[in-house]
Amino acid sequence: MTYVDTIIQTAVVLGGTLILAVPFGLYMARMISYEIRPLERTLAIVENKFYKLVGIDSNRQMTWKEYLFALLLVDGIVAAIFFIIVSTQNMLPLATPGLENFSIDLAFMQASSFITNTDLQHYIGDQQLSNLSQMVAIIFIMFVAPASAIAVSFAFIRAFIRKNFGLGNFYVDFTRIIITLLLPVAFISSLLLMVLGAPQTLESSLTVNTLEGNEQVITTGPVASLESIKDLGSNGGGFFGSNSAHPYENPNGLSNAYEIFLMLIIPLSLPIAYAKLVGKGRGVSLLIAILIGFGIAFAIALSQVSGPDLLETRFGSFGSIFFNIASIESNTGSANSALAGMSPNAVIALFLGMFVQAIPGAVGTGMMTMIIYVILTLFIVGLMVGKTPEFMSMKISPRDIKLSAIIFLVHPAIILIPTVLAFVTENVQAITEGEITPFTYTEVLYEFTSAAANNGSDYFGASADTPFWNWSTGIVMLLGRFVPLGLMLAIAGSFTLKDRKEVIEPIKTQGPLFISVLVVITFLLTALTFFPFIVIGPFSM
Amino acid sequence: MIKDFFKNNPVKRILMTSERNGSKNDNDTNKSNESMTSTTSPSMLTYSMLTNRRVLIDSITKLNPWYLAKQNPVMFTVEAGFFVVLAIAIFPNISTEFVSQNQIFYIEAAIILILTVWFATFSEALSEGQARARVDSLRSLEKEVSARKIVHGKEVTVTSTSLKPGDEVIVYSGEIIPRDGLVNEGKAFVDESMMTGESNPVFKEKGDHVIGGTKVASDKMVIEITAEAGRSFLDQMISLTQNATRPKTQNEIALTILLAGLSMIFITVIGTLLFLAYSLSYAVDIATLIALLVALMPTTIGGLLPAIGVSGITRLGRDNIIAKSGKGIEAAGDCDVLILDKTGTITEGSRSAIAFVPMQGYTEEDVGQAAFAASIHDTTHEGKSIVDLSEQKKFIPPLLEKILAARSIEFSAETRVSGIEFVASKKVAALNKEEEEEFREIARTVVNGKATDTIDRLEEDIDRASRSKVHDMLLDLEKTKESDEKEGKDQIRILKGAIDGVLKSAHPGVNVAELKWKAQEIGENGETPLAVSVGNKIIGLVVLKDNLKENIRENLNEVRSTGITTVMITGDNQLTAQVIAKEAGVDEIMAEAKPADKLKRVVEEQEKGHIIGMMGDGTNDAPALAKADVGLAMNSGTAAAKEAANMIDLDSDPSNILKVVKLGKQLLITRGAITTFSIANDVAKYFAILPAMFIVENPKLEALNIMQLHSPETAVLSTLIFNAIVIPALIPLSLRGVKFKPESPEKMFYRNMMIYGLGGLALPFVAIKAIDMVLTVFMG
Amino acid sequence: MKRIKENNDGHPGRNHRGLYEDSIRNLFRQNLSPSIRVVILMMLIAGIAYPLILTGIGQTILPFKSNGSVITIDGKNGVGSVLIGQEFTSPEFLHIRPAAQTASGVDPHITPEDAFAQAANVSKATGIPINTIRTLIELNIERNRIENLIVFAPHYVNVLEVNMELVRQYPDVYAEYATGNISKQGGNA
Structure with missing residues (x-):
């Protein structure tokens, strides 16, 4: 690939995503503010039937606590179903002979992993799951997890629209997000991926006689339908163990580009929805800050050539870096190469994305995290103009700062403490079988960073299927998901009750100065927290 | 009687002007005040505090870990680090894995760490010392004094503490007023400098409030005690100054939480780094790790935060404003709407005559003479200014003596006119010579021989004026009166006042249209017309203009540039208000406002989310003062207003609200700036210490060793030294506050970001390198 | 609780x-x-x-792609998926890279350089002129380029497809491997 090709590819993919993010964002804005959507009548009829079946009053607004409770309950039930399916799969239909059930710890870890939108996999999908598990457990949960996060981000944005606008109703948001956003896009994308070569069959494998006359067993399944929602919903758990590196999941350069688009579209659309609902300048500035952050990570990753070992030839260094950056910065976590094939600089860039969690971060949570950065930035620099810091003309209270501070404290804590535990309890030594090098340390740090950021990419894969790693990453993922989500809902709950002033903000959360300060503070806080760990890890690899 | 008459008489002032240079009466009081006021001068305070033993002792008692754990978690962590390093310094063999340096290094590190904590506690003690100094100086006034209580009309000497509200005391010149009270009898000058800093004695008469602890400078008066013992203004002030130091404001709480959060993050980082680096077989030195932790923690802002808070209240006190809580000061910084009374805040509160406009058939001189006559008994500023203008233009009416002796018609809200009335002519005439003589006699005495000129000039003026029409009219009046007397009429009046009021007594033939048209024209210029009549004829109009306060335009411009909207409240009509608003640079006006409108406006603006600052003095201001986010009551105001407000201005200068706003902003800016500075510093500290920690085992870190420090030990020590000395270096800044430049928030944001953000990023690179070079020399 | x-x-x-x-x-x-x-x-x-x-x-x-893009050589039996690499050991074929060096371990793609480097060996083993092999490789690169709209992927060669082309064009040489016409066909393997 020539230099020009890479530029064109970047421009087409990112430019195309941004262009499409506008209609996507505007559509989501209509979902958030209950405005008329295209095909509203039909959609409303379908949705109302749903609400009736579910047995809810769709007009009832929830408090942040109710919203969180409903979310936890739904996610809990789905996780339980997942747990049951994967631990009893060999007794269920579509099971291949000899398929084993997941152990308790693996089932716990994978249920946590998928419900938290992490999709860290301590199993090899094509070998350890039946097609029933892939569909009913995996594909289903891949709709539930992003829908939950997007629902929270809807509630979060509503908190800023106007006082007492109401945070919404979780069941309504959840239903609408799945039926009118994720399903249609995933459906069309699956068809596109099928055109590009991804299989979609209920057969779990096919056997061929190779040219040289040997028997080759090739695993197949409903790959396309899983692949699209995997990328669209920041999930990242591959049908195959090798994830998006597998030719069935990601057959060629075009599918690679399309999957990059899928991974970025919702995270980049939400700021547009935000722009539509709470101010064009604010939303666009947020988007620009996100893109600058993304650009910085991308540039760091590109500063060193990756591969060719452990990269797919059909993607090469650039295609792999582009995909992995898009995937990991958006906390999807579906690498199209082995992480070990990434250059140290690229690995640093991947870490950066998982530390910041907002460039652009996962669907829903990424934008919310960025807004938390905005609040924190406003607080620090807002004092400097001699006014009590305000966000959108609402005072930032000590409680808001406390909740935001916890969000930023939890993240390093659940990365660093388990990492130490893994070393101290010699569980690292158990699976790396060798002396501790900066590389093995990087692998461990990456595992927990990925778990904490609900990313899902990892070095270890199925080799970490031991009780320690399953329990520890499972707990980290749950904490990394639900503590921030709960706190963000609490912040939303506090902002929705606040008085808005019809006055000019002391510091506008828009414009070049604010964007640059926001980016600097975001990176500074991240760097100050994680710098030493990068220095002794990937930097020294 | 003559004496009283003199005090307010314009003619007396004519006579007095010439003696202004000669008199130095006030000097003594001024001198005695200086010693009082100097204790509150900032530079003196800081200097004396540095050598103050109490401050030193306090700063050391504050090192108590329990105290720090509760009050200042950041510094507590540093102190905990100190104990660990100290333990290693004493027992270097405690561990072989985590202790790798020589003993001296640990001793040095421990000393720097405890110094860091001490610098922080010292800054806090210092700021509290300042606050205490003010309380002490106030306390010295509160000494028990003896008072002359009036019991059944007799003076009985009692102690001030035994006085109860309702008691009457008499206070003579040179004596201290024993307690807050109301003047019941007498008029006197009172020296309030110890309370307000105002060096000129204040004139007090019946109905005025006086403050306990102040001194009567001249004459005597009878005061009715209004405050209970221990509840006087002074007591309140002391308790406010003391208490105001403790409760934290919302922003302070939020900032403390943020700093605690940052500290916990860094503790997690350093704690886990210890294990991970060990797992990667680095020789980790525990003191180096503690040094890194201390360097990363926001010690600068953590150390200075208490001092900044306390200094706000002290500094406000220096401006003679008593804040009832720190909250009010902080709200002041947030103010984005200031509701300002026109009178007293934007304008001097007194309109002055600037021109005479005659009606057709009269001259300017006619108006001047008539206005002079009508205003001769008018002791208001307006009246005086009319007389002044007439004098200045030499429009002195004839029969000055008679005019002086004429009965004055007091202004009333009903008639809205004032002036004089000639009473029974013969009697007047009889009294006339006598009084004139007496008058001239007094004038001579007062000016001590220099009077001739003035008197001559006066007489000259009177002669010169003899040809004017009003002159004739006045002379005619004399005759008319005589004739009228026979008819039983003696209502010859020279009046000035509101157009409508004057018209009431005017002849029906008066050209009302002309009058109103001229009046309107004056009004359109933002000036106020007063009609002047002699008898039933309207002579013309006096043009009164409201004087803007000195520098008000500049002050308001500053305020506006920081994004604050100013609203002027006035009873004037729309037109007049607009002109003044334009001249002064006020954003919005509320014209023809009644006192109750203030509260309405405050509520309205608050509903829109604005933070309102206002000041007031009247009882009818009290609800609005209470409702406003920042209510500044004038000390001269009523008790209700002072009760309702959250700040009291001892100088009773309404424009002081601008000072409060600035100070509030400054406090926030100082906190924000030092926080930003503190966080920005961390970057350089990483670059100093990380290579020092790992470079021996990992040569790759050479890439990060951009500062090229001498050795790992000097790198750690110089970072710690920098970290420590930044605190005392910034004490003056935190006590004084970051310089506040009136400018738009964007500009301020940009400028402070450059200074404290970028500056904070760059400075430690330079400073640590410099300290390292110095250390290199010492350590060889 | x-x-x-x-x-x-x-x-x-x-x-x-x-x-x-x-x-x-x-x-x-x-x-x-x-x-x-x-x-x-x-x-x-x-x-x-x-x-x-x-x-x-x-x-x-889309039966062909939905079922894993299996190509058949005799119209009945699939010989492999276009997207999945299969191991070639005989010198008459181009070889894929060792699975340990790729991320998926199953991709059928190698770099053009790798393919050209193998051309001589294949030519030697089969007697097919080296230039013909090179041309086949070139055409395969070109096809993949167009499939990827030129800019979306680097140049690569699908080993299975080149080998199938060789079998198709030189049925005699590859007699022991080819029993019929190669055709793309849907349905189960």
Whole structure:
């Protein structure tokens, strides 16, 4: 690939995503503010039937606590179903002979992993799951997890629209997000991926006689339908163990580009929805800050050539870096190469994305995290103009700062403490079988960073299927998901009750100065927290 | 009687002007005040505090870990680090894995760490010392004094503490007023400098409030005690100054939480780094790790935060404003709407005559003479200014003596006119010579021989004026009166006042249209017309203009540039208000406002989310003062207003609200700036210490060793030294506050970001390198 | 949890221990039924209907790709998937890179340089002129370039496709491997 090709590819993919993010964002804005959507009548009829079946009053607004409770309950039930399916799969239909059930710890870890939108996999999908598990457990949960996060981000944005606008109703948001956003896009994308070569069959494998006359067993399944929602919903758990590196999941350069688009579209659309609902300048500035952050990570990753070992030839260094950056910065976590094939600089860039969690971060949570950065930035620099810091003309209270501070404290804590535990309890030594090098340390740090950021990419894969790693990453993922989500809902709950002033903000959360300060503070806080760990890890690899 | 008459008489002032240079009466009081006021001068305070033993002792008692754990978690962590390093310094063999340096290094590190904590506690003690100094100086006034209580009309000497509200005391010149009270009898000058800093004695008469602890400078008066013992203004002030130091404001709480959060993050980082680096077989030195932790923690802002808070209240006190809580000061910084009374805040509160406009058939001189006559008994500023203008233009009416002796018609809200009335002519005439003589006699005495000129000039003026029409009219009046007397009429009046009021007594033939048209024209210029009549004829109009306060335009411009909207409240009509608003640079006006409108406006603006600052003095201001986010009551105001407000201005200068706003902003800016500075510093500290920690085992870190420090030990020590000395270096800044430049928030944001953000990023690179070079020399 | 349990023992609605327990209980009562229902509905739609409908469409409209892009050599038996690499050991074929060096371990692609470097060996083993092999490789690169709209992927060679082309063009040389015409065909292997 020539230099020009890479530029064109970047421009087409990112430019195309941004262009499409506008209609996507505007559509989501209509979902958030209950405005008329295209095909509203039909959609409303379908949705109302749903609400009736579910047995809810769709007009009832929830408090942040109710919203969180409903979310936890739904996610809990789905996780339980997942747990049951994967631990009893060999007794269920579509099971291949000899398929084993997941152990308790693996089932716990994978249920946590998928419900938290992490999709860290301590199993090899094509070998350890039946097609029933892939569909009913995996594909289903891949709709539930992003829908939950997007629902929270809807509630979060509503908190800023106007006082007492109401945070919404979780069941309504959840239903609408799945039926009118994720399903249609995933459906069309699956068809596109099928055109590009991804299989979609209920057969779990096919056997061929190779040219040289040997028997080759090739695993197949409903790959396309899983692949699209995997990328669209920041999930990242591959049908195959090798994830998006597998030719069935990601057959060629075009599918690679399309999957990059899928991974970025919702995270980049939400700021547009935000722009539509709470101010064009604010939303666009947020988007620009996100893109600058993304650009910085991308540039760091590109500063060193990756591969060719452990990269797919059909993607090469650039295609792999582009995909992995898009995937990991958006906390999807579906690498199209082995992480070990990434250059140290690229690995640093991947870490950066998982530390910041907002460039652009996962669907829903990424934008919310960025807004938390905005609040924190406003607080620090807002004092400097001699006014009590305000966000959108609402005072930032000590409680808001406390909740935001916890969000930023939890993240390093659940990365660093388990990492130490893994070393101290010699569980690292158990699976790396060798002396501790900066590389093995990087692998461990990456595992927990990925778990904490609900990313899902990892070095270890199925080799970490031991009780320690399953329990520890499972707990980290749950904490990394639900503590921030709960706190963000609490912040939303506090902002929705606040008085808005019809006055000019002391510091506008828009414009070049604010964007640059926001980016600097975001990176500074991240760097100050994680710098030493990068220095002794990937930097020294 | 003559004496009283003199005090307010314009003619007396004519006579007095010439003696202004000669008199130095006030000097003594001024001198005695200086010693009082100097204790509150900032530079003196800081200097004396540095050598103050109490401050030193306090700063050391504050090192108590329990105290720090509760009050200042950041510094507590540093102190905990100190104990660990100290333990290693004493027992270097405690561990072989985590202790790798020589003993001296640990001793040095421990000393720097405890110094860091001490610098922080010292800054806090210092700021509290300042606050205490003010309380002490106030306390010295509160000494028990003896008072002359009036019991059944007799003076009985009692102690001030035994006085109860309702008691009457008499206070003579040179004596201290024993307690807050109301003047019941007498008029006197009172020296309030110890309370307000105002060096000129204040004139007090019946109905005025006086403050306990102040001194009567001249004459005597009878005061009715209004405050209970221990509840006087002074007591309140002391308790406010003391208490105001403790409760934290919302922003302070939020900032403390943020700093605690940052500290916990860094503790997690350093704690886990210890294990991970060990797992990667680095020789980790525990003191180096503690040094890194201390360097990363926001010690600068953590150390200075208490001092900044306390200094706000002290500094406000220096401006003679008593804040009832720190909250009010902080709200002041947030103010984005200031509701300002026109009178007293934007304008001097007194309109002055600037021109005479005659009606057709009269001259300017006619108006001047008539206005002079009508205003001769008018002791208001307006009246005086009319007389002044007439004098200045030499429009002195004839029969000055008679005019002086004429009965004055007091202004009333009903008639809205004032002036004089000639009473029974013969009697007047009889009294006339006598009084004139007496008058001239007094004038001579007062000016001590220099009077001739003035008197001559006066007489000259009177002669010169003899040809004017009003002159004739006045002379005619004399005759008319005589004739009228026979008819039983003696209502010859020279009046000035509101157009409508004057018209009431005017002849029906008066050209009302002309009058109103001229009046309107004056009004359109933002000036106020007063009609002047002699008898039933309207002579013309006096043009009164409201004087803007000195520098008000500049002050308001500053305020506006920081994004604050100013609203002027006035009873004037729309037109007049607009002109003044334009001249002064006020954003919005509320014209023809009644006192109750203030509260309405405050509520309205608050509903829109604005933070309102206002000041007031009247009882009818009290609800609005209470409702406003920042209510500044004038000390001269009523008790209700002072009760309702959250700040009291001892100088009773309404424009002081601008000072409060600035100070509030400054406090926030100082906190924000030092926080930003503190966080920005961390970057350089990483670059100093990380290579020092790992470079021996990992040569790759050479890439990060951009500062090229001498050795790992000097790198750690110089970072710690920098970290420590930044605190005392910034004490003056935190006590004084970051310089506040009136400018738009964007500009301020940009400028402070450059200074404290970028500056904070760059400075430690330079400073640590410099300290390292110095250390290199010492350590060889 | 313990506190909730205590409440269950008591009389509902007469609890004076505080609102907290009550509200959690109420939340449970209010949400349990709708949450179970919404989960079941969504499982039916997203977990079952969605993949099944797509499978139906795929099998109908795109049978070849939906079934793994299996190519056959005799119209019946699949010899492999275009997208999946298979191991070649005989010198007459181009070889894929060792699985340990790729990320998926199953990709059939190698770099053009790698392919050209193998051309001489294949030519030597088969007697096919080296230039013909090079041209075949070139054409394969070109085809992949166009499939990827030129800019979306680097140049690469699909080993299986080149080998199949060799078998198709030189049935004599590859007689022992080829038993019929190579055709793309849907259906099960």
